Amino acid sequence: MDWRPDRTAKKAIYKQIADYIEGGIGSGEFPADSLLPSERTLAALLQVNRSTVISAYEELQSLGIVERKKGSGTRVSTDIWGVAHKRMPNWGRYMEDGSLMPNGPLVQRIRSEAEKTTVINLASGELAPSLFPNEEFQQILRKTPFNEHLGYDHPQGNRELREVICAHMKKEKQIDVHPDSILVTSGAQQALHLIIRCLLKPGDVIAVEDPSYCLSLPIFQSAGFKVCSLPVDEHGVKPDDIRAFHQKNKLRMLFLNPDHQNPTGAVLSHERRKEILALSYELGIPIIEDDPYSLTTYNGKVHPTLKSMDGNGNVLYVSSLSKIAASGLRVGWMIGPPQVVQRLADAKQQIDFGHSIVPQWLAKEFLGSATFEDHMMRLRVQLENQKHAMTSSLQKSFGEKISFLVPQGGIHLWFPLPNPVDEYQLLDRAIQKGVAFVPGSIMGSYKGYVRFTYGRQEPEAIREGVRRFAEAFHDTCRNEK
Structure with a gap:
């Protein structure tokens, strides 16, 4: 056996050994029912601990590739190719090798x-079921006839819903927007995924709040970004921290949750909002404004969003009905320059051919009704x-x-x-x-x-x-x- 594990590789040595033996079985080097080296012998040959070999053999046993019996050693399974001479794929390895990391x-x-x-x-x-607008939804379903086309809709989302979102944004957030600048998404989460996949590349430096919901998302690590953490105090992140990070790392994008931030509950002060926007204009750094909570302010006062203060098109605004109506409705939206929206709409169409018309119709009727307030x-x-x-x-x-x-x-x-x-x-x-x-x-x-x-x-x-x-x-x- 000339092969040796690579001690500089990131993959655990026992997994390297298991991979090598599995490859040898597939090539015929280790035939079915052949006896593999004992744990002590293989450990000596590969210059590893016996426990490492045991872990490798246990890995192969869990996949059904080898059979282990006390006193008889470890043998290649007699049914390695199955009764139909077809081999089962190593799904465990496929799951490990996927590009999207699992949740911790x-x-x-x-x-x-x-x-x-x-x-x-x-x-x-999420909200308690008692906080969902169930009665309002039931009234809509009873009183409003559903006459929508059930085929694929516009890639950016149903036009009538986007028009209602425009009116909603103007009334509730003082954001002037055209339907062509809106993309309907499956909640805010999908909007974030589309932004990450379509507008950034591995190695880019991004900045997020710390603590932050974003730091719990494996997609940032899966995408290969360098993530800079911006400390949050009771008034949000500090503009000086953003500038300092940019001077060292050349930030490509800034992710912020300005209102009732998850998890701290902090509200980014108005003065800091102006300073951060000025920094964005000066340095050309786009801002992703994640706004699920601004309408929940208990006194009813909605703070000016970064998007409503943005006169330059630097802010991509993300919101949804998940935290103010029902998470299971899966209706969110992103607002940005039309060319950016079209790029993300193209990617979304590749994933799901556009959003389902039924929740879009219900969201349109609900957002546009007097019962929303x-x-x-x-x-x-x-x-x-x-x-x-x-x-x-x-x-x-x-x-x-x-x-x-x-x-x-x-x-x-x-x-x-x-x-x-x-x-x-x-x-x-x-x-x-x-x-x-x-x-x-x-x-x-x-x-x-x-x-x-x-x-x-x-x-x-x-x-x-x-x-x-x-x-x-x-x-x-x-x-x-």
Whole structure:
């Protein structure tokens, strides 16, 4: 055996060994039912630890390529080609080699556990079913005939919906926009994916807020970007930090969530908004404004968006109905220069041939109805009540040991833990007690922090969830002493 593993490669040595043996089986070097070298022999030949060989053999065994029996060694499977002489692909390797990285194991676990009926979900960033405009939707479905064409629609989205979005943007956000400058997307998430895939390339330097929802998205790492983190305080990111990062790294794009930022709840100050726009004009850096929450401001006052202040076309604006109506409707939109919108519409058409007409029709009727404002007034009142249930419960459970920015809109609360604890153990303990949350490290570099979402649960469940979390925290502290 002349082959040796490459110790400078990123791939684990045991996986290299497994790949080599699998290749040898495919080429006939190791025939079916042949005995492979013993663990000790192969370890000596390859100059690796025996445990590394064991891991390689276990990998091959899990794929059905080899059979292992104590006292008899490791043999190539007698049915390696199957009864029909067809070999099964190594799906595990295909999944590892895909270009889009999976969500981290912590994120996957939170999502799987949070959906259990026994768990109070303070992790998922969505509205409670009671906050959905179900009655308004039912009225639309009863009273308005659906006469839409059910074939493929315009690549940018249904024209009538885009016209309604124009009126909505003008009324609610003071943004003047033409339907040709709007792309309807499957929520804001798809808009971000299209921007990343179509307007940037591997190696580009981008800047995002820290902490930030964006830092939990594997797509930024999958795309091969260099990500600069901009610290967020109670007034948002600092323009001087943006300039400093650009001088060192030549930023290609800036991602911001100016209103009721996820997760901190911070609102970018008006003065900083003007300074950041001036920087964008000076340096030619495009800004992606992610705006899911500005209409949820509890006093009804909507801060001027960056897009409404942008007289140069530097801001690509992204919003959706997910955080103000229903996440399952999957209707979002992006506003930008027509040539950019057309480029992204072309990419979207390659993915799904355009958005489904049914949710577009329902969104058009809802956004254009008189009941939309009534729904938003009720939503603001209920979200503020749910926020109060969370903040008062945290103060009751922890007193002056924690402090936090009290959000004036949105659905998230961000706070530091009173004492340093292992966040993985804390999450385990919390899930055992029936409550899920998001550890701070998922949202960026902030360990020792927690994000709670109060949009998903009713006040009574929020209070019980905070109580369970406090028990889990105190238990974790005692176990770590």
